[in-house]
Amino acid sequence: MSGRTRPRWPAVPARVRALRDADPAALRPPAVLRLVRDVILLVKDLSLDPRVPRRAKIVAGLAVAYLLSPVDLVPDTVPVLGQLDDLGVVAYAVTTLVDAAGADLVRAIWRGSPEGLALVLTLAGVQE
Numbered sequence: 001m002s003g004r005t006r007p008r009w010p011a012v013p014a015r016v017r018a019l020r021d022a023d024p025a026a027l028r029p030p031a032v033l034r035l036v037r038d039v040i041l042l043v044k045d046l047s048l049d050p051r052v053p054r055r056a057k058i059v060a061g062l063a064v065a066y067l068l069s070p071v072d073l074v075p076d077t078v079p080v081l082g083q084l085d086d087l088g089v090v091a092y093a094v095t096t097l098v099d100a101a102g103a104d105l106v107r108a109i110w111r112g113s114p115e116g117l118a119l120v121l122t123l124a125g126v127q128e
Contacts, residue, residue: 038112056100063093
């Protein structure tokens with residue numbers, strides 16, 4: 001792993017503010033969808049990159065399988081909680097991939113905005 005010490009959750013509000021300040025429309029649905037698209041592309045690229053350890057790729061594959069499976073720990077019919085377990089699985093998979101790849105590799109293959117990259121790295125605990 002790349003030396004992640006702990007999640008940087010206290011730094012997340014500052015990153016979200018920086019994202020909003022850089023582009024006032026950054027938190028509107030179209031911009032959020034672009035960030036989601038960029039994260040999906042990042043996960044795909046990291047999963048295909050030979051420099052990323054196999055264990056992290058397996059975690060990402062299991063997360064995709066879980067999301068596609070009709071069986072959930074908490075059924076999606078349960079309001080809010082049904083989606084939170086899926087979000088937790090996605091967050092764990094992305095964090096594992098980004099941590100295993102390291103900030104330098106993530107920066108090299110990131111396709112989105114610099115503010116979006118900073119937010120992803122902060123959420124993954126790779127940078128403050």
